[in-house]
Every structure is written in C-alpha cells, then in structure tokens.
Amino acid sequence: MAAETIRLDVARYRPEEDAEPVLQSYEVPLRPDWAVLDGLAHIKDHLDGTLSFRWSCRMGICGSCGMDVDGEPRLTCGTFLAEYGAGPVRIEPLKGFPVIRDLVVDIDGFLAKLSSVRPWLVREGEEPPLTAEYAQTPAQLDAYKQYSMCINCMLCYSACPVYVLDPDFLGPAAIALAQRYNLDSRDMDDRFDVLNLEEAVWGCTFVGDCTRVCPKHVDPAEAIQRYKVTAALRSVLPWSGR
Amino acid sequence: MTVRRRLEPYLWLLFSGGGVVAALTLPVLVLLFGVLMPLGVVAWPSAAHLRALVDAPLVRGAVVVALTLCLFHAAHRIRFTSEELLGLRRWDALVAVLCYGAAVAGGVTAITLLF
C-alpha cells in the first residue's frame, strides 16, 4: 500500500443506535489525484462497508455528493484530499438538513421548494405545432443562462444562515430557478405570488455565502437581489408587470 | 401575514434608499462634525453659517427625508440581524414594530427640530 496516508474523520449516524452523530476515524491512502469522494469510496470498499453516502457521476454534474468538508459545504467529487495537507479531514453531512443516516441528508423539503416556484415555461394561448422552435437570440439566452446551471447540490442552502435558522425560507437555489424562468424570453409569468413573500425573497438578508460556495457559479444571491428590485417596482408601479 | 407581505417591498425600498443615502453622506459628515471639528483639526463653522445652511425649507425637507431614510435603513438591518443573532424569528412582528417605530420617532424628532 502507498506509504502516505491521511486521516478522515467521518460523521456516523445510525438512527437505530445513535442519539446523535459521532466521528469515526479512518486512514486512507493520500494520492495526489484522489478527491474526498475517492477516500470515502476506499473506506466503503475496503475498510468499512457500513458507511453510507450518496454519489454518482463523480464529475460535478449530478449534484449528489455535497457534504460538509472541514466546515465548508463542498462537492466531494471535486475537492481533493491534497488540499488538506497532512489532514485530518472532517467530513460531515451538509448542515441545515435533517440527517437520515451517516452522510445522507433529507432533501424532500428542498424538492418541494423547487416545485413550488413553477419551474417550467408558462405560456398563454395554444401550444404551437412541433414544426418550429420559439426564436431566442443568443443575448436573450444569455439573460438567464447562468441561472439554468444549478445542479441542485444544495451547498448554497447549507451555507445560508437564514435557511439554517429557518427551514421555511424558500432559499437560494429555488429562487434562482424561478428567476431562470422569469428571465427566459419564452416565459410569460413572473412568479410574484410565490416570490414576494417573507419566506421567499424578503427573507434573504444578502449574506452572499450562497454565491461563494456555489460550485457552478449560479450566483443565487444576485438572482434574489434582482427579484427584490422587480418585486419592489411591481409593488410601487402596479402597471410594471415585469 | 398578508399585511406584512404587502409591506415588505416598501420596507425594502426604504432600506435600500436609506442605504444609499447613508453611504453617500454619513461618512463625510461624521468625519467633519464628529472627528475633525471636535479634535480641532478644522474649526467649527459659526452658528450663523450652520443655521444658514439649513435655512431654505427645501433643504430642511431634504435633511428630514435623508435622516429618516438612514434610520429606516438601520431599523431594517437591526430587525433582521437581531433575529438572526439571537434567534428571534418568532418574534418578528414585535421586533419589526420596535425597530420601524424607532425610525419613525426619529423622523418626527427631525421634523420638530427643523420646522
């Protein structure tokens, strides 16, 4: 085996036996190209088959492998062990979510939030035939493109103190998703009823950490502040539909 | 709840407006009146000059609006920060009344002083 190793302190929570998570330590090989996820897979395959965590694509696109690594929400497939020098590295489930088991958190609440913002193209009138696309220029595409990049990894929620204190807060990714459709030239809705709420955009105090931790540069903080302007203008100038 | 929902955009507008006014004006004013003049680095203007500055009703109005906006800005932030730091989310209605109430009181004080 490789001479160099690094210690991973991994949070374990087995609901049948533990009252709260406890850290368990494992030594794994330290290789320059190993991500934190490779370390966890090594544990599961060779040291302790009972460790549970989610992962799939290991290329930063499926959004399953978000965890709290040394206090920061990170995608573990894109975070290298070598970043942590001699270690140890503390790996915990994403903060702010109920823990189902070990590193697996409950994301059903998050999904309900996503669905609540009507994340689909809202059109009026009849569906056009499937012979031609709606026209959309590159500039119009650019207006929302960045907000369409969200992989639903929930790191931004974990980083947002408002969300962690108040789980009802609609939160960064869901609002960014709403803006993704609001700013799409093909969409005809402004989602005012679901966004102009205490628990929606007005709950955000612009901490900005959501944007700092987002691995896909979605910039949800910007999406929210922009909607605040939209909502405020719409309230003051009732005729300014969108 | 629905009342607060309808109020929220206005409160935010006041907060933002106040933030801009506070950013543009307050640093130079504290620098002059709070630091440089008391330390004697620059001399206090004469009482007459100061009175002349706020003599025009338009200027007085502007001063009242500016100060009130700044107070709203502070009230809004204090409301949320206290809730976040102390976990007072549940008491939001009360905190809000206290904070914005104080801002309104400050505005009224400004009016009585200037008019």
Next chain:
Amino acid sequence: MTTARPPGHEEARPYVRPRDRWWFARRRSLAVFVLRELTSVLVAWTVAYLLLLLGAVADGTTERFAALAARPWMVALNVLALAATAFHAVTFLNLAPKATVVRLDGWRVPAWMIQGGNHTAWLAVSALLAYLVLRSS
C-alpha cells in the same frame, strides 16, 4: 410530480442538529457579514448625533454641543462611527451591481464599472457636502 411515501412507512427518526448559537463565528465570510450588518447600529447613532447637532443649531446652543463633542469618549465613539459608516459605504456600493444588472444592447455592463460609478458618486457627494459646510468659515 409528487413524492410518494405511502403511509406506514415511518422511517427511523432523522437527526436534526440543534441551533448553533455561534454560527457567525464559524466562517470568516459570516463574521464579515455580521459586522456589515452591525454597522447599522452606528449608522443609527450617527443620525442621532446629527439630530443633536441640528437641535443645538436650532436652540443656539452650539457651544455646549461642541464641548460635548470634544469629550474623549464621544470622539472615540465617532471615530468608530466613521469606520462603520465608511465600511457600510464600501460594502453597500460594491453590492449594488447584484441587484441592478444593466444590459446595453445585450451586453452586460460588468460589475466593476457599476461599482466604479458608485464610488465616484460617493466621492463627489462627499466633496460637495464638505464644501458646503466649510466654505465660508
């Protein structure tokens, strides 16, 4: 689409972390955020201080006000207020481009330009105010 979790599927209880009182001390960025928000207390103080000054001007008691203002603790407080309002100004003007995305002909005006514009305005307003206050004395 809705999630199906049929009744009777009670799972073992998920663990919910208790509220973390010291959340703002866990990360530098959060500490900076809290500091930024707390500038508002000193913004409020600055307004109160200016109100006192206006009161003194109205009553003709500027002498007494000047004496109060020169007290060491008062100067210290105002130095703090200066730092806080300046910090407020920098952060507030820098964050403005987040809320206002300006597009010219499909081209998005970069954040630094908006920020630059904001800071120029700050400088201009400050110079104007200083000039008004100081011009004839």
Next chain:
Amino acid sequence: MIDVLIVGGGGAGLRAAIAVAETAPELTVAVVSKVYPMRSHTVSAEGGAAGVIGIDDSLDEHCYDTVSGGDWLCDQDAVEAFVREAPRELIQLEHWGCPWSREPDGRVAVRPFGGMKRLRTWYAADKTGFHLLHTLFQTTLRHPWIRRYDEWYVTSLVVDDGRVHGVVALDLRTGRVEAIPARAVVLATGGCGRVFPFTTNAAIKTGDGMALAYRAGAPLKDMEFVQYHPTGLPFTGILITEAARAEGGWLLNRDGYRYLQDYDLGTPTPTPKLRSMELGPRDRLSQAFVHEQDKGRTIDTPYGPVVHLDLRHLGAAKIDARIPFVRELCRSYQNLDPATDLIPVRPVVHYMMGGVHTDLDGATTIAGLYAAGETACVSINGANRLGSNSLPEILVFGRRAGLAAAAFARSHREGEPPAVRSQGDDERRRLERARDGSSVGSSGGERIADLRERMQHTLEGAAGIYRTGDALAKAVDTLADLCERAGEARVEDTSATFNTELITLLELRAMLDVARTIVACALGREESRGAHQRVDFPARDDDAYLAHSLVHRAPDGTPSVGLMPVTITCWPPGERVYGR
C-alpha cells in the same frame, strides 16, 4: 393499483411519464428511481442530440449515417422511425424550455459530430444532457399526478403467466420491501458501463433493468456491442466530449502526429471535416488507439497509456463559448488548461449498444413490459452508436414506450393477481436475510468490492476493444464462478435505514448477470463488426452474422445465445467509408 409504472427517472423514464400524463390523464403513472430523477446519468451527457433541421440535410442522410455507423446491424425500420421523430422531440423540448444554443437570428444552432455527414447535432453548450434532464424533470413537476418513488431500488419484476403485474422495490430510506402492483411497466434504467473498470458511466449504471428483464424471461439483444469512447481522462474516466473534436480538436500520438491518417480515416486538414479523421466513428478511433499502443507510439502514465487531445489552437475564447465544461473538467479534475496544455486521453467504456430486446414501441416479449433508453435495444444503434444519437433515442422511444404502456394499461383493467403479494413477501424475506447476514456468515463471505473488481478486470481482459475466443471462453467460467461467490458475499451493514451496502450487492449481482451475457454473445459472434472486433475473426461476415444476437437465460442460469435477422429496408450492407 398503478396503471403505468416507470422504472427509472432518467431522460427515457421522464419522457415516458410525461407522455402518459399528457395523453392519458385518467391513468395513474408512477416513476420509481434509485436516485432522485435529476441525478440520473442522462445529466452527464455533454455533446448534443441529433435531429435533422438544416435545409441542406435530409432524413435519408441521417438514416444512412446511422446505419453505416452501426455497421449495418441496425433495424432500418426502427432507424427510420427514430430519424423521423427526433426533430419533433427536440423541438418539443425547446417548447418546454430547454436552453438550446442559438444562432444570432434566434434559431437553434447545430454542430458537427462524429460519423455524421451534416451539421445536425443540437446542443446546449456542452451540458446538453444536463439541460435536457432538468428541463424534463421540471416539466414533470407540472403534473402533480405523476407519483414519484425517489430512492426506491427495484429488485425484481412480478411476472405471472407471461405477463407483468408490477415490481418489488426496496425503499432505501426505510429499508422496507414492497410489492408495487401495476398494469404496465416501463424499464428505463439506463446502461451498464460499470461492469468495466474504466468507464465514463456514473456509479448507478449497473445494468439493473437488463438483469430484471433477463431474469424474468425476456431476452437481451446484441450484448457484445460495447462502445468505447476514444477520449476519456485517465484515472477518473471522465469524458471529454466528442464536441471537442467537432469544434476542431486533434488527436496526437507521442510524436505529436495526427495518427488517425494511418488508419484509413482520411487526411488531416486544419479545420474539421465531417466523417473524416477526428470526426470518424468511435469504434474506429478507439481501435486506432490500440494499434498506436502496439506500435509503442502512445505515452505512458501511471494510469496506462494515453494519447493527446490538442485544443490549444482553438484559443480560450472559442473553448469558453462552445465547450466551457471541457475546460472546467480539465481544470478541476486534471489540473490543466486545454487552452494552453495538451489533454491526456485514452479510450474508455462509454455506452451499451445492446439491451432488452424490444419492438418499435418498446414492447418486450413479456406482455405489459416495455423498455426504452439505453437499457433497451430497439436496434437503432447496431454494432456502433453514433455520438448524439442516444439523447434523441431516449426521447423518441421513451415517448413511444410510454404511449404503448398506457394503451396496454387501458385495455387490461383486471385486478391484481395474488402472485403479486406473495412474490413481494418472498422477496422481502430473502432481502431481510441478506441484510441480517443470516443467509451468509457475515464474517465469512467475500468483500463485495473484491468480487466487483474481479468481474471488471475479467471483462476488460476478455471483452475489451479487441477480443479472442480463448479469452472469452475463459471469462465464461470465471464469471460463472464469481456469480456463485456473489451469492454468499459479505454484508456487514445490518441497518434498515439507507443501507447502501445491500444495494451494492444487488447491483453486483445484476452486473454479473449482464456481464455473462456480454461475454456469451461476444463468444458466439465469430466475426468483426463495429465495436465487436475478434482478433481470431478479423473480417465482417454478412453471410453468417448479419443478424442480432438474442440471449435468453437458461433454467440453470447460464446464458443461451441465438440469432435473429436484421430488418433491412433501403440500405443494403455496404462498406463503411470514412474520410473519403
């Protein structure tokens, strides 16, 4: 009782669900998926989706490219239906909000792709699959009556008297094993790249659906055809999309030489030429790599030999505009910048041409059971899939399977047979025993990961880019032995809550079943065609093997392979010509 139950929340499964929800709102429809739908592997697809829209393009040309790309093993009636419906599906997706990249005038943009003679690949930068899947997922949210079983693992199909009656599934969250009765079932469980050690495929691509159908008695088809993609990053196997070559990337050997010109793929030109050089089909490019390796002209790395993909001449601006994800992946996972550095790449297992045998409507040989997507084999891909044909395939046939399943459910209204409950109960007992470790001494038994590694290396050795009869015959025995040992593998985890170790074991067993069919089919096909290259039979043999391999599970568990004719409509077998 559910009318249409869809297993799989990837592109094929979600498209099927929407088709049912929109055309048959009176039916109940459910999607069961072992991961949340937006985590499905469709999310990783990068390059694009082919569909004829250009005025200088025609359906016939897309058909011809597909058929010749598939080395004439495609069923041509299926290809025609596919090519005809693909543009419609891509426009439908646009109407649902997919952010396709655009031309300055607002029309959808198309790019060239390997083996395609015209520009017909629609793309959303180089995250096409991501945008496609999220658009589909978000569109399903409009239909609250689509029921979702998120993170439920289907362990078996309930089949009674030649007809499917539902599935048995394990809820990861609670550990409960439930029978879910249904009138029709659509399998959309994706591919099985994980049977190989080095693959672009996500962890969840373990061939579950293929194994489910196969065990239930439905045959698999053309399992010997495994696609290698010529450009994967060493170590991780992360894919560098074909779009990188379509935009003008070059493949260089250790001498900086564009070696593809030595393998009858045309002559180098500075700008990309369709169906030529780097834009040849994947099988030929991957085979060329092996020859370079044999000649000692590849570069050695700790993760095996590589060649270089050169994008430097494209410049940072073009890379950022057209293939930004390539730059992001290289920077984050390989610590290099394609604008200034060469990218090390090697062929990597990417796609499964074979799958559950179905007709044009996704129907299998079991009544009420349908399959679509990578897990199915409608036979549009033949012996080698063309890049960017798979995303439209999952849409076209996802929809078709959904509609056919809905029609079946409508005409079969009888209630649930007792077999459903009893099979559910049996399965529950079986799985609980596996979990408690009472079926195996939990201290005895072998590690799941060790068995998996053995399987993967067996497959790579015997069923890689080049194959021999001897190696394949040996692999047949090795896999049979591994299968037996997997029956007694060790499960340490006794928890009911989110027991991923148990799932890993179930996946391993599925993969072993699939692996055995791959090896059996490869052994049976004594010719070389497309992605199946036999060193001992280097020529294509249309007389004996212009036919699909069809593999059934014999009662003793061994695979038994037969042949089935290929449907030819307009394009008789010819020579595959590239670069000319």
